[in-house]
Amino acid sequence: MYEQEALGVILKDDDARSKPCGVFGSLGWSGEAIDEIEQRLKDGGFSFAFPTIRCTFKASPSFVL
Numbered sequence: 001m002y003e004q005e006a007l008g009v010i011l012k013d014d015d016a017r018s019k020p021c022g023v024f025g026s027l028g029w030s031g032e033a034i035d036e037i038e039q040r041l042k043d044g045g046f047s048f049a050f051p052t053i054r055c056t057f058k059a060s061p062s063f064v065l
Helices: 002-012 014-018 032-043
Strands: 024-027 053-056
Touching: 002 032, 024 032
Parallel strands: 024 053
Antiparallel strands: none
16 A cells, blocks of 8 residues: 555655656566556556566575575
């Protein structure tokens, strides 16, 4: 819910459109959130500084925080 509110604030900010943006994320399932954010920004008239970055994360037993 908070992510949608934050994105809504950005989409409503006319000054934000004058700055390039970028979308990136780590995904473990479908990755649809990354695609949705990218499309909403495109529909809002934002320019992109770089192509969307998608990283697939797979946890393993050797993964240590």
